[in-house]
Amino acid sequence: MVRKQLEQLKDSLIPIKGLHHSANRCRDAEETRAFYEDFLGLPLACSLRRDRTEAGVETPLLHIFFQMRDGSYLAFFELPEVEFEFTEQDPSDLHIALEVGALAMKAIQIKAKAVGLEFHGPAELEALTSIYFRDPNGYVVELTTKKDEHDEVMDPERNDARGILDAWQAEKQTSA
The missing domain is CATH 3.10.180.10 (2,3-Dihydroxybiphenyl 1,2-Dioxygenase, domain 1)
Known part of the structure; x- marks a missing residue:
């Protein structure tokens, strides 16, 4: 009985509506675009050129978004002047x-x-x-x-x- 009532109230109890985007760093925005758009078929929906990260670091960056059919996005940041170690993860890790x-x-x-x-x-x-x-x-x-x-x-x-x-x-x- 309580579980049914909670289910009915789910929209107000769980504020997260869904995934808007998941974002990762990328080595090269064009190589990344070719994989996600040309190979997987996810259209490039938005490219944002910025001169500062969300954390306030002054650096040129490009933030690109690929749209999925459900309206959510996969996003990537290319920050050529900010070091980042790309390590191959085991599928069970990430x-x-x-x-x-x-x-x-x-x-x-x-x-x-x-x-x-x-x-x-x-x-x-x-x-x-x-x-x-x-x-x-x-x-x-x-x-x-x-x-x-x-x-x-x-x-x-x-x-x-x-x-x-x-x-x-x-x-x-x-x-x-």
């Missing part, structure tokens, strides 16, 4: 997962092979089928397609998310 349909997944795999872009997969996960690429900056980009059982697997009413997390924590404390 990646972004973008949802695509099954036909788009096949088309992108064919396109990747045609242009010689390496990828891993498809990997069959609990509720997803995924392939993994590295963009020109070394970031891992996962393209994923939902399986039929996705909504059931992701439903906290059915999947015991809290119980599994609590058991994990207890096991860590026991083995420590």
